[in-house]
Amino acid sequence: MPNFNPNNVGPLDGVRVLDLTRLIAGNMLTLQLADFGAEVIKIETPGKGDPLRAWQDDGIDCHWKTYARNKKSLTLNLREPDAIEILLGLVEGADVLVENFRPGRLEEMGLGPDTLHGRNSKLVLARISGFGQTGPYREKPGFGSLVEAMSGFADRNGFPDREPVLPPLALADMIAGLYGAMAVMIAVREVEVKGGRGQVIDLSLLEPIFSVLGPEAMTHMVTGKVKQRLGSGSNTSSPRNAYATKDGKWIALSASIQSMAERVFRVIGRDDMNDDPRFRANPDRVKHRDLVDEILGGWIKERDQAEVLDIFDKGEVTAAPIYDISDIVADEHFRGRKILVDLPDKDLGNVPMHNVIPRLSETPGGFRLPAPELGEHTEALLEEQGIDAADLAALIKRGVV
Numbered sequence: 001m002p003n004f005n006p007n008n009v010g011p012l013d014g015v016r017v018l019d020l021t022r023l024i025a026g027n028m029l030t031l032q033l034a035d036f037g038a039e040v041i042k043i044e045t046p047g048k049g050d051p052l053r054a055w056q057d058d059g060i061d062c063h064w065k066t067y068a069r070n071k072k073s074l075t076l077n078l079r080e081p082d083a084i085e086i087l088l089g090l091v092e093g094a095d096v097l098v099e100n101f102r103p104g105r106l107e108e109m110g111l112g113p114d115t116l117h118g119r120n121s122k123l124v125l126a127r128i129s130g131f132g133q134t135g136p137y138r139e140k141p142g143f144g145s146l147v148e149a150m151s152g153f154a155d156r157n158g159f160p161d162r163e164p165v166l167p168p169l170a171l172a173d174m175i176a177g178l179y180g181a182m183a184v185m186i187a188v189r190e191v192e193v194k195g196g197r198g199q200v201i202d203l204s205l206l207e208p209i210f211s212v213l214g215p216e217a218m219t220h221m222v223t224g225k226v227k228q229r230l231g232s233g234s235n236t237s238s239p240r241n242a243y244a245t246k247d248g249k250w251i252a253l254s255a256s257i258q259s260m261a262e263r264v265f266r267v268i269g270r271d272d273m274n275d276d277p278r279f280r281a282n283p284d285r286v287k288h289r290d291l292v293d294e295i296l297g298g299w300i301k302e303r304d305q306a307e308v309l310d311i312f313d314k315g316e317v318t319a320a321p322i323y324d325i326s327d328i329v330a331d332e333h334f335r336g337r338k339i340l341v342d343l344p345d346k347d348l349g350n351v352p353m354h355n356v357i358p359r360l361s362e363t364p365g366g367f368r369l370p371a372p373e374l375g376e377h378t379e380a381l382l383e384e385q386g387i388d389a390a391d392l393a394a395l396i397k398r399g400v401v
Contacts, residue, residue: 001350002341004367010037011363015188018043018090019071020078021100022050024144024170025128025205027067028177030098033184034070035356036365038096041381042068042372043087046075046401049374061371065345066353068371074382075375080400084110089385091119095191096184100128103138113200123198124187126180132204144172147206152213159231172209179208233293238285239264242322243297249305250322253296253312258282260318267315268299343367375401 015038019030027050034040044050055063076083088111091097097116099106106112106127116123127133130142140146148154148166158165183201190196220226227235232242237256244250255261261282265273273279273295278288285292300308305321312319321327329352334340338355345351356365378401382392395401 002343002367004344004370006368008037008366008368010035010365010368011360012036012038015039015096016094017041017096017098018087018094019098021098021128023052023100024067024173025176025180025203026098026100027052028174029126029128029180029184030071031067031069032178032181033096036363037368040071041090041377042071042073043078044073044075044374046077046375046399049073049075053374060347062351065351065371069343069353070368071372072369072377072381073372073375074378075401077400078109080398082395082398082400086382086385086387086400087111088115088119090381091116091123094120094123095188096124096126098126098128098180098184102141103127103129103133117198121197122191124184124191124201125198126184126201126203128176128180128203128205130205132206133202142205144170144205147172147204147209151206151210152216153209156213156227156229158229160229162229164229172205175208175212176203176205179203233289234286236286237282238289239292239296241293241297243293243300245300245305245308246302247304251300251305251308251312251319252322253317253319255318261285263315264296264317267311267317268296270295270299343370345370 012033015033017030017033017038017040019026019040020043021027021030030038030040030042042050050064050068052067053061053064055061076087078084078087101109113125116125129138130147131137131140145166148171149164151172153171154164154166157167180201180203183203187199187201191198216227232240232252234240234254234256237254239261240254240256242250242252253264255264258281261279262274265271265279277284279285279292303311309319309321311317323331328334329340340352341355342350342352356367379389379392382395382401387395392401
């Protein structure tokens, strides 16, 4: 079983990241860096901490335990001038600072890009916001749900006769976090390899999720139409859907290339469909996708899930069971490949969480630290800044840390 090892050195060892963000996008960004060895220091409000700590299940902060692993916690009350000075001192030795205040707030705090780069010209400053640092909506509050709505995602998600559906998770934040980690590493490489200056990364939540929805704008220009919601179906390929089985379970099937569609029809005993002009080519199948789903779904509905999957596996059809989390934790591939790993936890003994992603053959990431208690590393980190125990006690008394 994997364990946390503070001496585990990853490829980003030596990269120091100051994380001033709250909730998901910033934590997702810095998790990628932390998992590969960067020293990520969460700057948190004394007595409160990152609101992600309050996202709990039965009183357990599962989100925090997962997305704050491999990080440190330092408390600073950034409303206090002394805390700002401490932060600026940390900036001098940092490589990256990540923040997600509303645009303009960092400048109001006396921590704008000019000030930060004045202290450290090589600093990479990643600024996360709902709608970006520029544009008419720059000052709007930008929770992920809003951009999941405005990006077009919700309009495409769900069924045509029902309301648009927001994702049941922080999807926009998660995607933005992954984009942000890539951007940070591009900017760090510019400094380390090319000798360039630090720069500002303007990362909105809106643009990343919009970018993964496909060529929506071009399709609209070409066709003059707005794509409609199709549930689990597709506007671009058929057959593709979620199909119920006889035993009340579900499978997903996607035959997005011609040879696979032909194979599906042969496997279910309907090779005649491959010669039918309604189903012969993908554009024809998309046009008649309701009929395709009726035929295929009817065949699947007559059989239990295990039988359907066995037939499809033997026929090399691209289909899979639709899992819930209880299926996932019991699945031999998830365990065999260690997609899920059990890690020690002070509250629960051991807890499952996703492994480090992706897998590098020569410089893999790893587990160094469990998610920190609020302010767990404050004393050690401030000692590095020349603040001794007496000074720290005074700062605590004044509410600075």
